[in-house]
Amino acid sequence: MKRLLEPLAQIPGVRMALVVAHDGVPVVVKNVTDSGSDHSLEATLASETAESLSALAAGWLGEIERSIGPLSWNSPQRVVLRAARGSLVMTHAPGALLVVIADQRMSPEELRLPMEAAVARMQRLLRTAQDRGGRERPQVDPALPALFDPKGSASSNADTVS
Amino acid sequence: MSFVRRIFSGSRLRDLRQAVAEAPSPRTYASLAGEHARLGEMADAARVASEGLELFPGNGELSRLAERSRAIEAEGRTRELYRELRDAPRPAVWRELCEILTASGRLERAEECAQEWFNATGDGNAQLARGTARCERFFADKRRDDGRLALDLIAAAEKLLPRDQRPLRIKLALHMRIGAWNDARRTLGQLLEVEPGDAVLEAKFRTLSTMTDQTTTIEQALREVEKNGRLVDEESTPQDVSAAAGEIRPILKQMCNEPGVRAAVYVRGATALVQGPRGATAERTARAVREVVQRSRTAARRLGLGQAAEVTLEGDFGHLHVSPGEMGASALWSTRPPTARLRQELTELAALSGGPSKGEEA
Numbered sequence: 001m002k003r004l005l006e007p008l009a010q011i012p013g014v015r016m017a018l019v020v021a022h023d024g025v026p027v028v029v030k031n032v033t034d035s036g037s038d039h040s041l042e043a044t045l046a047s048e049t050a051e052s053l054s055a056l057a058a059g060w061l062g063e064i065e066r067s068i069g070p071l072s073w074n075s076p077q078r079v080v081l082r083a084a085r086g087s088l089v090m091t092h093a094p095g096a097l098l099v100v101i102a103d104q105r106m107s108p109e110e111l112r113l114p115m116e117a118a119v120a121r122m123q124r125l126l127r128t129a130q131d132r133g134g135r136e137r138p139q140v141d142p143a144l145p146a147l148f149d150p151k152g153s154a155s156s157n158a159d160t161v162s
Numbered sequence: 163m164s165f166v167r168r169i170f171s172g173s174r175l176r177d178l179r180q181a182v183a184e185a186p187s188p189r190t191y192a193s194l195a196g197e198h199a200r201l202g203e204m205a206d207a208a209r210v211a212s213e214g215l216e217l218f219p220g221n222g223e224l225s226r227l228a229e230r231s232r233a234i235e236a237e238g239r240t241r242e243l244y245r246e247l248r249d250a251p252r253p254a255v256w257r258e259l260c261e262i263l264t265a266s267g268r269l270e271r272a273e274e275c276a277q278e279w280f281n282a283t284g285d286g287n288a289q290l291a292r293g294t295a296r297c298e299r300f301f302a303d304k305r306r307d308d309g310r311l312a313l314d315l316i317a318a319a320e321k322l323l324p325r326d327q328r329p330l331r332i333k334l335a336l337h338m339r340i341g342a343w344n345d346a347r348r349t350l351g352q353l354l355e356v357e358p359g360d361a362v363l364e365a366k367f368r369t370l371s372t373m374t375d376q377t378t379t380i381e382q383a384l385r386e387v388e389k390n391g392r393l394v395d396e397e398s399t400p401q402d403v404s405a406a407a408g409e410i411r412p413i414l415k416q417m418c419n420e421p422g423v424r425a426a427v428y429v430r431g432a433t434a435l436v437q438g439p440r441g442a443t444a445e446r447t448a449r450a451v452r453e454v455v456q457r458s459r460t461a462a463r464r465l466g467l468g469q470a471a472e473v474t475l476e477g478d479f480g481h482l483h484v485s486p487g488e489m490g491a492s493a494l495w496s497t498r499p500p501t502a503r504l505r506q507e508l509t510e511l512a513a514l515s516g517g518p519s520k521g522e523e524a
Contacts (some may be wrong), residue, residue: 053465060461064475067453068482070446076475076482081458084302084468101465108474 004121005030008114013106015086018050018099019122024058026050027096057090057099080108093119094126171201188214188221195227204238207231236266253285260291269299286322290329293319297336305463306388312336313380327356340383341394343373391459391469396488410435413511420504422497424480427451428511430490438495447495454484455491472509487512 001019008017009030019028029050065075081088087108089100098119100111178194191214198207211228215221243259256279263272272295280288293315300308313336319329330353337346347370354363378386387393410428414437417426425438425447434448454473462470473484476499483500484493485508492511494500500508 056461056464060457060465063457063461064454067457068450068475068479071443071450071479073479074477076477076479078474078476080472080474081462081465081467081470082472082474083462083465083470086467088462088465088467101467 001028001125002030004028004118004125008100008111008118011106011111011114013103014100014111015103016050016053016099016101017118018054018057019093020054020058020097020099021095022058022097024055026054029054053101054099057088058097061090061097078112082108089115091115091119093122098122171197175201182210186214186217188218188224191218192223192227195224195231199227199231199234204231204235208235233266236262240266251282253279253283253287256282257287257291260288260295264291264295264298267298267302269295269302273299284322286319286326289315289322290319290332293329294332297332300336301339301393303463303466303468304387304391304393305466306384309336309340309380309384309387325356327353330356337380339393339395340380340387342378342380342383343370344377345380346370347373388460388463391463410511410514411437413507417494417504417507420496420501423494423500423504424497425493425495427493427495428490429455429493451482451484451491451493454482454493455486458484459486472505483508485509485512487514490514 005017005019005028008014015031017030018026020026031050060081061075061079064079068076075092077092079088079090084104086104087102087106089102089108089111091098098115100115102108102111175194175197178190178197181190182194191210195207195210195214198204198210208228208231211224211231214224215228218224240259240262243255243262246255247259256275260272260276260279263269263275273292276288276291276295279285280292293312296308296312296315299305300312313333316329316333316336320326320333323329330349334346334349334353337343337349347367350363350367350370354360354367357363414426414428414435417423418437423438425436425444427437427448428435429448429452434452436444436448438444439447454475455470458473459470462468470486473482473486475482475484480495480497481499482493482495483505484491485505487509490512492508494504494508
């Protein structure tokens, strides 16, 4: 999933690219300062920043939705906030939000195509996963409870067939 | 630069100087400053542009040239200082670097540099430089956390630099700009202990003594600044309020005549001017724009992005383009993305210092 954001994070001027759940929890974070050593202090600080950024971005979108609600407008598909020291661009991704923080030198418009491409990649990945899941999973009534093996993990058809 | 090119550029400079002397105009000044800049003489370019600005104040081209030349000059000096720091780090170099970075608005880098300086020497001046940079950041972004941290850093600098008036002066500026009058008076008292008999400080102290009935704490004052996005000295004067009402409505009307535009809105405080929708829809549109502006301003500050400059919402409703200004904000709701010209007009409209008179005008 992190590789989906790789092309976005590599664009010069992009500081951070995140996939955020609608409740503000970061799902995937790609920071430009990301290195191999995940245990470094910088990585910890970056993850803390990402958490607060995600919460603030999702909170702001929620506030905007509430503000435009009386006009019977649906949730905006793309939101751009350009400010003195950078920009925040947010777009709806499947089941989540794609958020990019960019430098002030970068025009948010330059991010339109790369972000749409990232969303398309996510949709494709989800479709592939669903197709694969559909092929492998036995066709059972969804109303029935799932079967669990003795180890405690959900059983798949590959485990049960002898 | 080759000898031949030097001769040619020398004669060009002579001609341009003569042109400035014979017919001083923004164009001749700009040409001379531009020539100096082309030759890499940034100090001269800035000097000529400033001289031109004295004669033709407010000229955009000359202001841009002066600012740009100064920025390039500072950039060059910054590079030299970094080189010196690598070879022989010492407080004087750190101090100059911090000052240049703070003055050029690279506040994050200034703080990093001051932190490096403090780690290396434990100098109180380093802590003061950090505090100054954070203070500037607070003035720019109006974030409560920045204000708190700036005060902490200044307090640390005060401990390390006893009987030094610089930290006290910065603290006083911060207290006064957020409207924490009691604390400002206390700081003024401290300053008067260091600088007894200073007439300006004494006059300020007397003025503040009359304002101590306002018992706003620092925390309350910082919260208020973050909420409003405005410092006490940035409050608009009441006589400005109705000045530009007459010029705003025609601009909004003109915008609404553009193809695809559904509404043009100007909001300032509790007042709104709406062109396009009518009746209850106009009121709802104005309320929505006002809320989007307020939320976005706060979000930009909290996200550490600084002052919000532009907000765009795109969806099945079309495009809502909002331009928050210092005083008011303008917005355009259209079926297609607004053109660059319309966006520019919105920014100019939001930057107008005046605004409509009180009362909802929808």
